[in-house]
Amino acid sequence: MTETRLGQRKTKQRDTILEVIRSASGPLTVEEIHQRGQHDVPGLGIATVYRTLKLLQEAGLIETVILPTGETRYEPTELGHHHHFHCRTCDVVFDLDACPVEIPGGGSYPGGYIVEDHEITLYGTCPACHV
Amino acid sequence: MTETRLGQRKTKQRDTILEVIRSASGPLTVEEIHQRGQHDVPGLGIATVYRTLKLLQEAGLIETVILPTGETRYEPTELGHHHHFHCRTCDVVFDLDACPVEIPGGGSYPGGYIVEDHEITLYGTCPACHV
DNA sequence: TGAAAAACAATAACGACTTATCATTTTCCC
DNA sequence: GGGAAAATGATAAGTCGTTATTGTTTTTCA
Numbered sequence: 223m224t225e226t227r228l229g230q231r232k233t234k235q236r237d238t239i240l241e242v243i244r245s246a247s248g249p250l251t252v253e254e255i256h257q258r259g260q261h262d263v264p265g266l267g268i269a270t271v272y273r274t275l276k277l278l279q280e281a282g283l284i285e286t287v288i289l290p291t292g293e294t295r296y297e298p299t300e301l302g303h304h305h306h307f308h309c310r311t312c313d314v315v316f317d318l319d320a321c322p323v324e325i326p327g328g329g330s331y332p333g334g335y336i337v338e339d340h341e342i343t344l345y346g347t348c349p350a351c352h353v
Numbered sequence: 354m355t356e357t358r359l360g361q362r363k364t365k366q367r368d369t370i371l372e373v374i375r376s377a378s379g380p381l382t383v384e385e386i387h388q389r390g391q392h393d394v395p396g397l398g399i400a401t402v403y404r405t406l407k408l409l410q411e412a413g414l415i416e417t418v419i420l421p422t423g424e425t426r427y428e429p430t431e432l433g434h435h436h437h438f439h440c441r442t443c444d445v446v447f448d449l450d451a452c453p454v455e456i457p458g459g460g461s462y463p464g465g466y467i468v469e470d471h472e473i474t475l476y477g478t479c480p481a482c483h484v
Numbered sequence: 485t486g487a488a489a490a491a492c493a494a495t496a497a498c499g500a501c502t503t504a505t506c507a508t509t510t511t512c513c514c
Numbered sequence: 515g516g517g518a519a520a521a522t523g524a525t526a527a528g529t530c531g532t533t534a535t536t537g538t539t540t541t542t543c544a
Contacts, residue, residue: 332450
């Protein structure tokens, strides 16, 4: 269990925000984090969410994901290489484990492009949204 | 050749902006479009660029791409299914033809996700940047 | 427990990007 | 070619996500 002490003091707000992000099934928006955090910390302020996200990023515990829609979301760094599935029906974003890409890291691509990394978002319907 | 008449009148600015986007080797930022357009139309205003981008989108001639960096870029709709390569050295974004994804459209994914579409960005070094 | 410092909530301010305004220029159709 | 309407360029204003400010509350440690 990683030490949650980010600044000098341990607070319910910070513990809660990190836990919200870690227990999610996909990357969350600031708004989602704010709302879910309020279950544990009623009155949680939006500024605290932003402050804590910044601290968590500086501590290397979370990272930013920007989806092709332009939405900024946050996810735990502890997840390894993975991609995202965006359900067009419910708009929820899920983590996926399997990687559908054929190119290995370090591979090269027609035209002479040397590929070091890749980022993928899949779109469609999630299990809960199709009958 | 598609009719460039977007509003009621044909102008050098609009022709130029569309041509800049069509002749690019990858999606361009507003700034890039503005700068390249000024080769043909000195004094081209940034407001005109934004106005024209909106018209071109409404006309279905171009579309917006938001990269994982959060950068908004524009590319011609006439390009079919393709992906992007972002060179980490020169920061230029290129179109790629080959699609490295194994999942066919309409395929399904472990966990019950029905995949309709996907978006990919590759990162690495472009031909011009490696020795 | 009590005091100093850190963190908080509320909200004003900021910054980057985009859109609106308006006087001037350009297009286009008679 | 000339005039009405559209488009332009300059820039002010608006938007929206994020950060800074400030007075209050909470944490921590003697």
